[in-house]
Amino acid sequence: MKELKDKFVSAHLWYMVLGYLHDTGYKWVFDHHLERYDYDESVPLHQRFPQFQMEWLTYEQFQELVKDAVKFLLGQSENITEETIDKYAEK
Numbered sequence: 001m002k003e004l005k006d007k008f009v010s011a012h013l014w015y016m017v018l019g020y021l022h023d024t025g026y027k028w029v030f031d032h033h034l035e036r037y038d039y040d041e042s043v044p045l046h047q048r049f050p051q052f053q054m055e056w057l058t059y060e061q062f063q064e065l066v067k068d069a070v071k072f073l074l075g076q077s078e079n080i081t082e083e084t085i086d087k088y089a090e091k
Helices: 011-023 027-031 059-075 082-088
Strands: none
Touching: 011 027, 011 059
8 A cells, every 4th residue: 555645545556657657757747736846046947856756646636647547548558450469469
């Protein structure tokens, strides 16, 4: 189990969501403005990197993220054809 702000969730969902975020370049996080920045004034603006931790999410946000992740991952499915069988078949 992994910890959010207000609940524990399955590690299986946790890692599926992390894979989705990685594949999409964390677009969901940026679209929902959940990233945080280091506001140290000594660091120039162009050198501040966004930060994000799954632990910052509420359960409702996590549910929305899981739904988006499932839609995205199901959309990556391909039909089995002569061209794709060799690409994905286990040898």
